[in-house]
Amino acid sequence: xxxxxxxxxxxxxxxLIAALIILADQFTKILxxxxxxxxxxxxxxxxxxxxxxxxYGAAFSFLHGASGWQRWxxxxxxxxxxxxxxxxxxxxxxxxxxxxxxxxxxxxxxxxVIDRAIHGYVVDFxxxxxxxxxxxxxxxxxxxxxxxxxxxxxxxxxxxxxx
Numbered sequence: 001x002x003x004x005x006x007x008x009x010x011x012x013x014x015x016l017i018a019a020l021i022i023l024a025d026q027f028t029k030i031l032x033x034x035x036x037x038x039x040x041x042x043x044x045x046x047x048x049x050x051x052x053x054x055x056y057g058a059a060f061s062f063l064h065g066a067s068g069w070q071r072w073x074x075x076x077x078x079x080x081x082x083x084x085x086x087x088x089x090x091x092x093x094x095x096x097x098x099x100x101x102x103x104x105x106x107x108x109x110x111x112x113v114i115d116r117a118i119h120g121y122v123v124d125f126x127x128x129x130x131x132x133x134x135x136x137x138x139x140x141x142x143x144x145x146x147x148x149x150x151x152x153x154x155x156x157x158x159x160x161x162x163x
Contacts, residue, residue, distance in 0.1 A: 008090075011086070013093070014093055014099055014102070015086070015103075017103045021103075021104065021141070025140040029115065029140075037052065038053070038054060039052065039053075047129055050126070051137050052124075053127075054119070056120070078110065078113035081105075081106075085105060085106045088102055089102050095155075101148045101149070102148065104145065105144070105145050105148035108140075108145035110141075111141030111144070112142070115141075123139060124142070126139060
């Protein structure tokens with residue numbers, strides 16, 4: 001029984017961190033929605049703007065122009081991913097780097113799922129650019145997912161090196 005309680009306590013820690021990511025993501029999106037109209041741009045530096053963009057698709061606006069089915073597809077995919085990641089965290093929460101990666105991905109995925117459920121699109125607001133080249137707008141959730149994916153790769157590289 002003690003092992004199971006330890007597993008649940010570890011899972012709770014990771015879920016609380018994911019909840020903080022969700023809160024940060026949703027708070028920043030609420031600020032943008034309250035301050036910007038769709039398409040507004042506020043230059044912050046020579047390479048960074050705050051914008052308000054709506055992404056009806058996935059990463060880099062993949063399927064943005066589809067007829068609407070993608071909302072439900074990505075919403076369902078996000079929920080399924082959250083269930084799977086929670087299961088993985090319960091089993092592997094003791095593997096710190098792996099658990100951090102999964103937690104960041106979980107928080108980011110659910111942040112974007114909330115947008116899809118409420119608005120039908122994801123609110124993006126961070127725009128990075130240089131020399132006339134613009135990276136697609138993104139948000140806190142996307143940043144968490146990206147960092148989590150990088151940590152997953154690092155974790156796997158470390159695991160391969162050990163064998």
